[in-house]
Structure formats: structure tokens, C-alpha cells
């Protein structure tokens with residue numbers, strides 16, 4: 046058994062700029078390594094990250110120190126295990142089930158997508174990230190949660206404040222003040238719409254939770270909705286921007302995708318290539334061996350799905366965007382009890398509706414210059430802009 | 437050795453040897469059976485391991501399994517099960533598992 050190697054060199058700034066060369070080297074040389082700057086153990090190989098997520102008794106999601114608690118003003122299901130997690134998740138899950146997606150969200154999303162896409166000015170250059178990816182993600186989520194009253198701007202701002210708060214490991218009071226203000230606005234809206242959802246039950250997450258046979262406490266409903274706001278905008282936004290970038294920088298693949306209508310494959314490849322959520326933390330509940338190393342209890346292990354999704358052991362040429370690669374399940378949606386609750390919604394709304402619609406309307410759209418696109422992020426990753434000429 | 441037969445909606449069938457202790461879902465993955473995705477890896481959270489089994493030997497679905505079956509992608513029938521919730525044992529020799537049709 047070997048001591049865990051320590052990496053003193055890698056900084057958060059490096060990882061935020063471009064983590065992929067760093068992960069490639071880690072997979073090859075130090076697949077289990079303590080990154081000194083974060084004091085966390087990074088696990089970068091596919092077989093390990095999957096195994097860790099599927100063994101929650103050893104690798105708990107419960108982290109008493111997480112800044113998520115002050116940011117969300119609640120202990121949320123993301124940071125719970127076992128029955129408690131299941132009860133809270135299943136309270137909301139029916140709103141995101143394939144059945145409800147078919148009956149409610151697919152039609153609505155098609156209408157919304159047409160609406161948002163038709164507002165884009167043909168012939169001009171726009172930033173699709175800011176003008177489409179973010180707002181459409183906010184709008185569909187507002188409907189799915191039962192918060193139609195919220196504006197796109199509010200939804201996006203709340204989401205960002207929650208995320209910034211949840212990542213506030215330095216305990217900056219400024220960031221918590223901002224997330225507190227967002228919480229107050231959200232709570233006020235929840236109170237305002239609650240009677241409507243009780244009076245007229247519907248398939249939105251809030252209504253489903255309120256009208257359940259055995260409802261969870263209202264405070265947990267609030268926490269659940271906030272988790273969905275924090276987690277349900279960035280991911281589809283970044284996924285859409287990433288897939289568009291991949292297709293627009295690989296025109297032969299785009300042509301072939303159009304020909305075969307392989308939009309769902311394009312979706313899967315985009316989220317494999319650059320997973321919108323790149324890392325997830327788990328806490329060891331006991332001494333455990335990962336690869337050649339033994340890790341003590343109460344260590345924070347970062348499972349890097351971004352890296353697993355490019356693991357040479359699974360993917361040939363995993364660094365490249367290739368819609369037509371040999372299929373293999375990826376880990377962008379995680380695995381185990383916390384497998385992404387929004388995976389099916391994302392596949393259908395982006396893969397089946399938005400992508401074909403957008404390319405039908407603008408078959409010749411093009412990036413002004415791929416080099417202008419700025420990629421960023423360690424925990425969450427995607428392009429920060431997507432300047433496209435619409436044609 | 438426990439034999440399990442997987443039957444595709446088009447009638448194609450494949451009989452494989454299952455290891456005792458594995459779940460039916462793990463058996464399917466180990467033999468690359470089409471139609472079982474098991475995205476959550478058996479945590480009973482994704483319902484992408486949905487199948488139809490008419491065989492009393494597999495017992496009843498738990499309440500949690502029933503609840504998640506309501507969220508399955510394909511048509512849910514009385515015989516619907518989550519294959520990750522069924523453990524293979526010698527007793528299940530000859531089990532027949534039908535894979536669901538994708539509704540769209």
C-alpha cells in the first residue's frame with residue numbers, strides 16, 4: 046500500500062482555466078492524489094469515480110461543513126444520504142418523469158423554444174450564450190417548478206447567487222449577504238404561489254410536492270426548489286452552449302448529425318466532452334482503499350467526472366468532440382443515489398427539441414471566431430460566451 | 437449456474453449465465469443486453485433498468501420500487517420491475533426477462 050501522493054503545484058486558478066491537461070496527467074501518473082491547495086483528494090479515473098458514487102455508505106454526501114447550508118438556508122437533499130435523501134427526492138421526481146415530460150413539458154418547451162429562437166435576429170451576430178442558452182433554460186425551469194411568475198432575469202440571478210454561496214469556501218460575508226437576499230425573494234414568491242398550486246394541482250414540482258399524499262415539510266419543499274434553481278439553469282445552459290460549440294467547430298460532424306438527425310447523440314457527446322458539473326465531493330465514513338492507496342475516514346474525496354469522461358481506458362481519443370464515437374455510458378449525470386434528476390428532461394428538451402429547431406432556423410450559423418469563446422470553471426464548466434452569426 | 441433469458445421487444449432472445457449475488461441488471465450489463473441502461477448503477481433512482489417479469493419467484497416490488505416505476509420511460513405494466521432490485525440466486529434458474537419498448 047502506498048502513501049497518497051501530494052500535488053503541491055496545481056492551483057484552483059489552473060483548474061478553472063483548463064483542467065483537462067492536468068487531469069490527463071493525473072489519470073496517467075497519480076489517479077488518486079491530494080491536491081495541496083484545496084486539501085482534497087482528487088480521483089480522476091472512470092472506474093474509481095463511478096465506484097465511489099455507487100457506494101454511499103463509504104462515501105457520504107453529508108458534509109456538515111459545506112457552505113451550501115448557509116447559502117440555501119437549509120440542509121438540502123444534495124447533502125443527504127439514504128432514506129432521508131430518497132424521501133425528499135421522490136417528493137419532486139414525478140414532475141420530471143418521462144410521462145410528465147411527454148404530457149406537459151415537451152409541448153410547452155417546444156412552444157417556448159420556438160418563441161425564444163424566433164426572437165433572434167437573422168443575419169446578425171449575437172451572443173447565443175446570453176441571448177438564448179441562459180434565458181430558455183430559466184424559462185422552462187420556471188414552468189417545471191411552478192414559478193411562472195419569476196422572470197428569466199430573476200431565475201438566473203437567484204441561481205447564480207445560490208451557486209456562488211454554495212461555493213463560498215472562504216466564508217466571504219458579502220457572498221452570503223447576496224444569497225440571503227436571493228433567498229428572501231424566492232421565499233416571498235413561494236408564499237405567493239402556494240395557494241394557487243393547492244387550489245389547482247398541476248404537474249409542476251411545487252404543486253406535486255404540496256399535493257402529495259404524505260407531503261414533506263414545507264421548509265424542505267423550499268429547499269428542494271432552491272436546489273432545482275441552483276442546479277437546473279447552469280447545466281442545461283452550459284450543455285447547450287458546449288454542444289453548439291462542438292458542432293459549429295466540427296462542420297463535417299454537424300452535416301452528418303443533420304443528415305442522420307443524430308441530435309440525441311450530439312447531446313450525449315457534448316455533455317461527455319465537457320460535463321457541466323465537473324466534480325462532486327464525497328466524505329469518507331471509514332478507512333477505504335482506492336486504487337493503490339488507503340484513505341482514512343473523514344477525508345473529502347473529489348470525484349472528477351470531467352476526467353472520467355475522457356479516461357483513455359474507456360474512450361479512444363476522449364479529448365476530442367466526436368458525436369460518432371463508439372458509444373459508452375458517460376458520467377456527466379453521475380451515478381448512484383444522486384444520479385441527476387434532470388437527465389431525462391435535459392435530453393428531451395435540448396436533444397430532441399432545441400438542437401433540431403435551432404439548426405432548422407439557422408442552418409448556416411457560424412461562430413465568428415472560435416478563439417473568442419472563453420471557457421471557464423472548475424466545479425461547473427462551460428463557455429462564457431458564444432458569438433454566432435445567424436444565417 | 438443460473439440461466440436467465442432476456443427477450444427483446446422484437447422477439448430476439450439471449451440466454452446467459454448469471455452469477456449468484458449479482459442483480460439481474462448487473463447480469464444484463466455484463467452481457468451487453470440492449471435496453472438496460474442502469475444509469476444510477478443500481479441505486480433505485482433512475483428507472484432505466486426497467487423490465488417486465490412474470491415470475492412469482494422474484495417476489496413483490498417494494499414501495500420505493502413501485503414509486504420509481506411510475507417514473508419509468510416506457511409503458512408500466514403490472515409485471516414491471518426494476519432489474520437492479522432483483523438478486524440472482526440458484527432459485528431463479530430459467531428466469532425470463534422481457535425488455536420494454538421505447539415509447540415516443
Ligand code: FES
Nearest residue numbers: 478480483485520
Ligand atoms: S439501475 Fe437505476 S433504478 Fe435500477
